[in-house]
Amino acid sequence: MGKPEAIVVGAGISGVMTALHLARRGLQVALIDRWEPGHPRASSTDYNRVYRAIHGRDEFYTKWVRDARLRWLELQEEIGQRLYYECGALxxxxxxxxxxxxxxxxxxxxxxxxxxxxxxxxxxxxxxxxDASNISYGLYEPEAGMLMAHRSVMAGVELFKRAGGIVLRGKVTTDSQERLHLEGKPLEADLIVVATGPWMSEMFPRTIKPISTIVAINVLYTSTPEGNTQFDQENMPCWIDHGEGSFGMPSVEGHGVKAAVVIPDKIDLDNDERLIKRASIARTRQYIQKRLPALANERIVDSKFNQVIITPDTHFVVDWHPEHSNVLFAGGCSGHLFKHGPVFGDFVAGVGVRDYATADRFKIAGRRKLSPAESPSGR
Incomplete structure (x- = not known):
């Protein structure tokens, strides 16, 4: 293979969907990751992710995610695998x-x-x-649900390969001038998209690190009660509980009920074990006892450790490197990018081939902290 026209660094949902859409635009594309796509260190790992259009007053993301729902359904049909369960979101x-x-x-x-x-x-x-005893009201979105995260990433990789894309294994680093290298040699292509999630901050300490925070989220899966289908996805929606800093999903494909209390935690991306903290287990059990009392005595059956990169305004990052004109950043997930995957990847590909400019909200400059009322994520 000669020099590719485009290289995408990072094979999580952002990178995979961007690579897929670049390939479908007819470019010769290489997708590079340090590990096998779908590896458990990635932010796009875990069994499932919430899909919902709930974004506060932000009409832009609401429109995007409604479009993404249709695209996920199309991808599901194309790959012939179940990627999406429409159980609703509360x-x-x-x-x-x-x-x-x-x-x-x-x-x-x-x-x-x-x-x-x-x-x-x-x-x-x-x-x-x-138990809704301290709840004022609930908003139920029927055309929402959950995406099977790992399966969706792997489906995207397979479709990318079918479109002629190449998947490579290797460690991409930067030098003091934030120029990209692969295994010590300069990385060369007409377009290089960097979609390395939280690692983007470490790779670009001058450009991305000042506008990003890396946090870890501990997730527990609890068994459903014996002989009880009440907590299965056919009978229970995904939910968001901002008052308790929590979210969760019903049991699907036997994984158990997923619950996470968001307690921001620091992480050394390259050296820390992906194991949840005892304090998080206790706090999540306390939440389950309060909000889902019928699960209070059920056993924890699985756990996941996720890390996300958060920008001050919780908007994504899609912008060119200020010094390297062929390097495009794509990420800044802020905990709500996965569901946007197909739309996000298509948009990034269009920016990458210069069909259009990026949106102001995605630019590196001008970031500021938003109030929860302003924030598209509610944070």
Whole structure:
């Protein structure tokens, strides 16, 4: 193989979808990762991820993710594997802290996104799995659910290969001028897309690190009760519980009920073990006892350790390196990129071949902390 027209560094959901769309534009594309695609160190690992259009007042992401739903369904049909379960998503609005949820309802009305608003009493009837005693109301989005994360990444890799793409294994580093090298040699291509997730901050200490924070999220899977289907995806939605800093998903394909209490934790990306902390187990058990009391005495059956890169405004990063005109950054997931995958990859590919410029919100410059009411992620 000669010098590729495009190289994508990082085979998580951002890199895989970008590589796929570049290949489908007719480019010769190489996808490079330090490890095998789908490896457990990646931010795109884990069994499943929430898909929902809930983004507060942000119409841009709401439109994007609605488009992404259709594209995920198309990819599912194309690959012939189950990538998406439409079990719905429930956002629980805590009394006194409903600004983001209120804004979401207004956005849904404006964009005609299907949803239902349930009172505390209605929640108890419709979703008896949850103790909603401190909840003001719930927003239920029926055209939402969960994506099978690992399977979706691997499906994207397979489609990329079918489109003529090449997958390579190797460690890409940067020098003091943030020039890219592969195994000590300069990395050369007309276009290089860097989609290395949290590693992007370490690779580009002058450009990306100042606008990023790396946090670790501990996830637990709890067994469903014996003989009880109440917590299966056919009968229970995914949920977001900002008042408790938590989110979760019902059991699917036998994995158990997923619950995460977001307690930001530091991580050494290259040296730390991917094991959850005892403090997180105790805090998550406490949350389950409060919000899902029927699971209080069930056993933990699995756990996952994820890390994400968060920008101050929780917007993604799609922008050119200020000194290297062929290097395009793609990432800054802020915990809500996976579901956007097909749309994000298509957009990045278009920016990469200069069909259009990037959006202002994705530029490196001008980042600022947003209030929870302004933030597209609610953080």
């Amino acid at each position: 956002i629980l609005a805590t009394e006194g802290h409903c600004h983001w949820e209120d804004a979401t309802a207004e956005t849904f009305e404006k964009l005609s996104v299907p949803y239902y608003r349930f009172s505390q009493e209605e929640l108890a009837i419709r979703f008896p799995q949850f």
